[in-house]
Amino acid sequence: MGSLWNLINNKWVELGLRCVLGITFVYASMHKIAAPAEFAKIIYGYGLFPHVIINLIAIVIPFLELLTGLALIFGIYRKAAGLLICGMLLVFIAAISFNLVRGHEFDCGCFSFNSHTAAFSTYYLLVRDILLLLVGVYLIRTSTGRSRRLMENKG
Numbered sequence: 001m002g003s004l005w006n007l008i009n010n011k012w013v014e015l016g017l018r019c020v021l022g023i024t025f026v027y028a029s030m031h032k033i034a035a036p037a038e039f040a041k042i043i044y045g046y047g048l049f050p051h052v053i054i055n056l057i058a059i060v061i062p063f064l065e066l067l068t069g070l071a072l073i074f075g076i077y078r079k080a081a082g083l084l085i086c087g088m089l090l091v092f093i094a095a096i097s098f099n100l101v102r103g104h105e106f107d108c109g110c111f112s113f114n115s116h117t118a119a120f121s122t123y124y125l126l127v128r129d130i131l132l133l134l135v136g137v138y139l140i141r142t143s144t145g146r147s148r149r150l151m152e153n154k155g
Contacts, residue, residue, distance in 0.1 A: 014139065014142045014143075017135050017138065017139055018072045018073065018075065018078070018139060019072075019073055020135065021069070021072055021085065021132060021135050021136060021139065022068075022069040022070065022071075022072035022073035022081075023069065023073065024069070024132065025065045025066070025068060025069030025072070025085060026065070026066055026069035026070060026073070027069075027111065028065055028069075028110055028111055029062040029063070029065035029066040029069065030066075031111070032058070032061070032062035032065070032109065033062045033063065033066065036055075036058045036059050036062070037058075038109075039058040039061075039062065039109055040054050040055050040057075040058035042106075042107055042108070042109030043057055043058055043109070045106045045107060046095050046099060046106060047099070047102075047104065048095055048098065048099075061088070064084065064088065065088065067081075068081040068084045068085050068088075069081075069085075072085070072139070078139065078143040079140055079143045082136050082137075082139045082140040082143060083140060085132075085136045086133055086136040086137060086140065089129050089132055089133040089136060090133065092108075092129050093126065093129045093130060093133065096108065096122060096125050096126050096129065097126060099122075100122050100123070100126065105122075108122075108125055110125065
């Protein structure tokens with residue numbers, strides 16, 4: 001079991017997963033930053049948030065996605081970026097799940113504003129976000145372990 005963990009707890013695996021997750025979030029932020037009014041309509045369609053904060057969410061979330069994605073890609077504040085991304089993914093998973101349970105069809109607004117979401121693709125969104133969350137948890141664990149080992153080696 002130890003050799004399997006060493007194989008997956010590899011700096012190249014971590015770098016690859018950081019890039020995949022980071023690029024995903026950077027890419028997801030681009031159209032939202034370019035068209036915040038359209039993203040606000042998507043958020044409104046979820047039917048979960050008070051109307052007074054929808055515009056604020058539509059402005060803040062895309063920049064948070066961009067900054068945390070870039071931080072992961074470049075290895076800056078990896079643990080903090082991973083925690084923020086995992087937090088966003090938990091909110092996305094909860095919002096998608098809640099609307100799925102309600103039988104409410106909606107455009108998730110993840111990578112574009114023009115996708116029509118059927119029940120099958122909503123399940124796909126849920127699975128995709130859960131897999132991304134698992135990648136984020138892995139990255140948090142590896143950055144914590146690597147930081148701890150660096151501190152032990154200095155002391």
